[in-house]
Amino acid sequence: MSNDWGEWRVALDELVMDVISLTQRNEVRELVERRLQQFKTLGKEGSCDDIFSELSFCILTANFSAEKGIAIQKAIGVGFLMMTQQELEQALRKMGHRYPQKRAEFIVKNRPLSQEICRMVKKDGSGKTLRDWLCKNVYGFGLKEASHFLRNVGFSDVAIIDFHIIDLLAKYGLIEKPKSLTRKRYIEIEKILEAVAKRIGIGLDALDLYLWFMETGKVLK
CATH class of the missing domain: 1.10.340.30 (Hypothetical protein; domain 2)
Structure with missing residues (x-):
């Protein structure tokens, strides 16, 4: 993470705005919403x-x-x-x-x-x-x-932190790529994603799909 809190906040704002712009694209939002509904239906x-x-x-x-x-x-x-x-x-x-x-x-x-x-x-x-x-x-x-x-299976309060997400957050300057992903580091990165999701007004489940789309151009599962 950047040592400069101001720079880090700017980076966070940039990611938030980029995700918001994705949520405003009807075809992407509909893909995400459809996938999330499939998850909830499977769980229930x-x-x-x-x-x-x-x-x-x-x-x-x-x-x-x-x-x-x-x-x-x-x-x-x-x-x-x-x-x-x-x-x-x-x-x-x-x-x-x-x-x-x-x-x-x-x-x-x-x-x-x-x-x-x-x-x-x-x-x-x-x-x-x-x-x-x-x-x-x-x-x-x-x-x-x-x-x-x-x-x-429909839960929205946990983050999936894989190399796609780590690469994306590092690219925005929100984290430094960890040499290994310990439990402590996983939870720290999850808290950053929670801050992003809260700013946008979506769950971590939706955020993950949008971030995956940003990295891969796909909405999978």
Whole structure:
């Protein structure tokens, strides 16, 4: 972060204005709103199988392409719950995943938690509290992966901090790129994103999609 508070505020204002300009583009805003509604519908109305599939997707996309993860999720379907670990590993390898063995292992180990995670998602609670529980109990989840999952099932109070977001914030001069993303640093960056979202009047879920669009030109999940 810049040592000059005034310069930092100017940088924050610049990012806020750039996101606001995106929210005023009808085609982008409609894409974001449609995606957010899909997330909320999944969390509230989706089956426990659907929610576990989304959890598995978020495990797959760690250090991997989101678009390829979406394609794998569609292809495997209920296999996240039904395939043997060996079958799942073979399917992931066939579809080009970078870490088929470890991801298959994580997904199979998480199956006993499926119903409990489903119940917790469907309660109206704090995303940050649930994120801490997920990080402690779900194989393959750190803060980023847990936040990604929670956003994708309708929570709006957690930030997904990946290299796209870090690069963007560094480009605006709001942070210096961290050598490693510790929990402390993750929370510090999340607070910056909370300040941006508050200024604009949107949730962290919407902000993430707008920032992703700024970096990639796409609104994925």
